[in-house]
Amino acid sequence: AQSVAQPEDQVNVAEGNPLTVKCTYSVSGNPYLFWYVQYPNRGLQFLLKYITGDNLVKGSYGFEAEFNKSQTSFHLKKPSALVSDSALYFCAVRDTGNTPLVFGKGTRLSVIA
Amino acid sequence: GAVVSQHPSRVICKSGTSVKIECRSLDFQATTMFWYRQFPKQSLMLMATSNEGSKATYEQGVEKDKFLINHASLTLSTLTVTSAHPEDSSFYICSARDWSGELFFGEGSRLTVL
Numbered sequence: 001a002q003s004v005a006q007p008e009d010q011v012n013v014a015e016g017n018p019l020t021v022k023c024t025y026s027v028s029g030n031p032y033l034f035w036y037v038q039y040p041n042r043g044l045q046f047l048l049k050y051i052t053g054d055n056l057v058k059g060s061y062g063f064e065a066e067f068n069k070s071q072t073s074f075h076l077k078k079p080s081a082l083v084s085d086s087a088l089y090f091c092a093v094r095d096t097g098n099t100p101l102v103f104g105k106g107t108r109l110s111v112i113a
Numbered sequence: 114g115a116v117v118s119q120h121p122s123r124v125i126c127k128s129g130t131s132v133k134i135e136c137r138s139l140d141f142q143a144t145t146m147f148w149y150r151q152f153p154k155q156s157l158m159l160m161a162t163s164n165e166g167s168k169a170t171y172e173q174g175v176e177k178d179k180f181l182i183n184h185a186s187l188t189l190s191t192l193t194v195t196s197a198h199p200e201d202s203s204f205y206i207c208s209a210r211d212w213s214g215e216l217f218f219g220e221g222s223r224l225t226v227l
Contacts, residue, residue: 036218043119043206043220044157090156100147101208101216105156 002027004093006104013081014112021076021107023065023091033074034092034101035065044090050074061085081111116140117209119219126197127227134192134222136207141217142187143209148180151204151221163190197226 003026013019025031032051036044048059055067065076076089088108092101116139126132136146144165149157161171161182169182179201181193190209194201206221 034216041204041221041223043117044208044218046217100159100162102159103157 002031002093002095002099002102004091004102004104006089006091006107008107009105010108010110012110012112015083016080019078019081019085019109019111021089021091021109023074023076023104024072025074025091025093026072027093027095029095031067031074032094032096033065033067035059035063035074035076036090036092038088038090038106047076047089081109083111083113085109086111117143117207117217117219119205119207119222121222122220123223123225125225125227128198129196131193131195132197132224134194134205134207134224136190136192136209136219138188138209138211138217141209141211143190143211144187145210146184146190147208147210147216148182148190148192149206149208151206157206160192194224197224199226202226 005024034049035047038044047063048057050057050067058064063078088106090106091104094101118137120135146163148160151157159172160175161169163169163182163184165184165187171177184190202225204221204223207219208216
């Protein structure tokens with residue numbers, strides 16, 4: 001069975017500084033990895049995904065993530081944080097195209113002006 | 114991009130009544146839809162997988178008679194919370210999968226049971 005770990009409940013970063021939100025995963029086969037963002041009382045917005053190919057994936061709003069197979073990680077990064085990036089971020093994984101996504105517990109990002 | 118619409122976005126009901134939440138894929142056909150439940154400050158918990166024209170597959174611990182799921186067409190799945198109680202109060206989110214396997218999420222429905 002697949003699982004996702006987001007070790008940090010909260011990440012605080014100053015505006016303009018780089019940010020990293022950590023994610024590690026466990027799957028039996030090849031992973032399909034995703035990052036989503038959720039604003040208060042809203043659904044999930046897709047940021048980026050890794051299916052195959054280049055380990056560095058670029059997504060929406062300047063976010064990117066690096067797939068590291070040896071460390072089973074898929075950390076989300078952004079070179080320069082904005083206050084508007086403050087939200088709840090979820091990492092998710094599935095092991096085939098047809099299985100449901102399994103979500104991490106979420107990491108709340110707070111960007112301080 | 115593809116859009117998934119959930120309705121209502123907020124609903125308040127009395128204990129013992131039933132509430133129906135709709136999930137519609139607006140510009141694509143979704144053979145599979147997923148229903149999630151999210152508790153405050155927690156992650157999304159998969160409740161069930163809904164396949165068009167067949168019975169939903171429920172996750173362990175989810176009462177199928179409590180949470181009725183119907184996926185009668187390729188663009189609509191409904192979740193009915195029957196005989197709702199305060200502990201059913203939660204944020205319910207649906208997602209729909211298009212032909213390529215891409216997943217799109219609805220905006221969520223906040224249910225409050227008094």
